[in-house]
Amino acid sequence: MHVQNNNSDTICAIATALGRSGVGIVRISGGKAKELAAAILGFTPKPRYAYYCRFLDNNQQIIDQGIALFFEGPHSFTGEDILELQGHGGAYVLNALRDLALSRGARLARPGEFSERAFLNNKIDLVQAEAIADLINANSQQAARSAMRTLQGEFSRQIHELVQRLITIRVNVEAAIDFSDEDIDVLSDTRVVTALEEALGLLSRTLKQAQQGALLQEGINVVIAGKPNAGKSSLMNALSGADSAIVTDIPGTTRDLLREQINIEGVPLHIVDTAGLRASEDVVEQEGVRRAYRAIEQADRVLLVIDCAELQEPVENLLAPLQLLGDKAEDQLRLLQRTTIVFNKSDLLQNPPITPHPLVHLGLQLPVICLSAKTGLGVDNLKQHLLSCAGYDGNEEGSFTARERHLRALENCQRLMEKAALGVSKHSLLELVAEDLRLSQQELGTITGEYSSDDLLGEIFASFCVGK
Numbered sequence: 001m002h003v004q005n006n007n008s009d010t011i012c013a014i015a016t017a018l019g020r021s022g023v024g025i026v027r028i029s030g031g032k033a034k035e036l037a038a039a040i041l042g043f044t045p046k047p048r049y050a051y052y053c054r055f056l057d058n059n060q061q062i063i064d065q066g067i068a069l070f071f072e073g074p075h076s077f078t079g080e081d082i083l084e085l086q087g088h089g090g091a092y093v094l095n096a097l098r099d100l101a102l103s104r105g106a107r108l109a110r111p112g113e114f115s116e117r118a119f120l121n122n123k124i125d126l127v128q129a130e131a132i133a134d135l136i137n138a139n140s141q142q143a144a145r146s147a148m149r150t151l152q153g154e155f156s157r158q159i160h161e162l163v164q165r166l167i168t169i170r171v172n173v174e175a176a177i178d179f180s181d182e183d184i185d186v187l188s189d190t191r192v193v194t195a196l197e198e199a200l201g202l203l204s205r206t207l208k209q210a211q212q213g214a215l216l217q218e219g220i221n222v223v224i225a226g227k228p229n230a231g232k233s234s235l236m237n238a239l240s241g242a243d244s245a246i247v248t249d250i251p252g253t254t255r256d257l258l259r260e261q262i263n264i265e266g267v268p269l270h271i272v273d274t275a276g277l278r279a280s281e282d283v284v285e286q287e288g289v290r291r292a293y294r295a296i297e298q299a300d301r302v303l304l305v306i307d308c309a310e311l312q313e314p315v316e317n318l319l320a321p322l323q324l325l326g327d328k329a330e331d332q333l334r335l336l337q338r339t340t341i342v343f344n345k346s347d348l349l350q351n352p353p354i355t356p357h358p359l360v361h362l363g364l365q366l367p368v369i370c371l372s373a374k375t376g377l378g379v380d381n382l383k384q385h386l387l388s389c390a391g392y393d394g395n396e397e398g399s400f401t402a403r404e405r406h407l408r409a410l411e412n413c414q415r416l417m418e419k420a421a422l423g424v425s426k427h428s429l430l431e432l433v434a435e436d437l438r439l440s441q442q443e444l445g446t447i448t449g450e451y452s453s454d455d456l457l458g459e460i461f462a463s464f465c466v467g468k
């Protein structure tokens with residue numbers, strides 16, 4: 001396992017947010033924590049006792065009075081000795097306590113360094129460490145609960161179970177290679193095939209739960225695009241319930257990208273309003289349109305907003321603002337697969353279609369939604385549609401927070417195991433099957449941190465806040 005060479009330093013950080021609050025916490029972890037406790041408190045605290053006492057500076061002046069807690073390693077969050085000083089939550093007191101620890105040999109902790117030490121000392125694995133950051137960043141109950149499930153080890157438990165199953169299968173396959181002269185024929189042994197199928201079933205359930213968790217954590221990017229005056233900014237305001245975008249009847253009102261985040265059933269939607277798509281002589285507008293196309297390229301879902309007055313236009317005309325025609329067929333398809341047609345201003349129609357038929361282009365069915373950004377009629381429909389496009393199954397109960405890198409590792413593992421299963425059924429060389437199984441186990445190891453490069457660890461912990 002990777003060990004940082006400065007792991008022996010004693011680290012210190014203000015663990016609470018800066019500002020004014022009732023309580024603020026300074027945290028110290030490492031070999032000098034006990035000695036620092038004796039100096040600051042004037043006595044050596046017993047582990048796991050709460051002391052209401054004075055915090056003294058190097059001249060025995062009182063900085064503050066509060067609660068001191070001492071945890072002796074390995075029975076602490078980091079696995080090292082930890083001193084926690086809970087003082088009054090103001091900048092002066094907390095800075096003074098931190099500086100005092102620094103003057104007595106501690107150094108400032110890097111972001112996430114406490115969690116990194118907990119990982120390096122085997123108190124938690126990598127997914128659990130990441131779940132701490134996800135829990136702190138969670139802004140919905142669903143996201144917080146799925147982060148908590150990972151933190152409590154649910155994700156790790158499933159990964160370990162998969163690893164155990166893979167080890168058993170590998171032992172059988174390796175034995176068949178080693179004793180190939182003898183009478184062990186693994187390929188006709190249905191146990192290996194069944195075990196692989198069962199493991200694949202478990203893996204696909206884990207992947208599904210992880211996808212739901214990742215969705216709750218990261219959400220999807222939705223870009224509102226269309227011709228000027230179609231009502232894009234009005235739709236942005238209707239979705240967010242705020243009056244953030246300027247709406248006027250002058251075509252070309254929106255010039256720049258405007259971003260809002262909303263939560264639908266806990267799934268974060270990052271919504272982008274864009275400039276109306278049209279050819280323009282105006283340089284500012286031209287730049288706005290360029291930015292709009294760039295946003296469309298990066299969107300998970302594009303809402304192509306069209307005025308209901310164009311309801312009867314042929315589909316080619318309706319899609320024209322997306323400039324599909326100049327692109328390659330596969331690019332067009334990729335964009336269309338991410339596109340929903342939104343007919344807006346339905347309040348101006350006598351009989352607005354309640355469930356409009358999908359429009360067909362290049363053999364693809366494009367979903368169509370009819371709504372009024374002005375009255376709000378149909379906007380809930382659009383929200384449910386976006387949730388289903390995102391793949392959210394509404395079942396937060398079973399999900400656990402996961403990141404893009406976990407999903408990638410699980411998908412790689414799935415691919416390798418399927419290849420191994422195919423190898424067994426086609427009586428391929430056992431050595432090849434064994435290698436695929438070895439690699440699939442390694443993929444799982446990257447999730448929990450058994451196989452991780454220093455770069456990856458650095459990247460993960462650098463995104464944490466200081467003091468965690």
Ligand SMILES: Nc1nc2c(ncn2[C@@H]2O[C@H](COP(=O)(O)OP(=O)(O)OP(=O)(O)O)[C@@H](O)[C@H]2O)c(=O)[nH]1
Pocket residue numbers: 227228229230231232233234235246247248249250251252253254255274275276277344345346347348371372373374375
């Ligand atoms: N009747 C009706 N009018 C609407 C509706 N949505 C938008 N409008 C009107 O259409 C005009 C244009 O609305 P915007 O939201 O500014 O349109 P936009 O697509 O953002 O326009 P640009 O930013 O210029 O590209 C305004 O006068 C809105 O009041 C709707 O659902 N019904």
Ligand SMILES: [Mg+2]
Pocket residue numbers: 232233234245246247253254273274275276
């Ligand atoms: Mg606008």
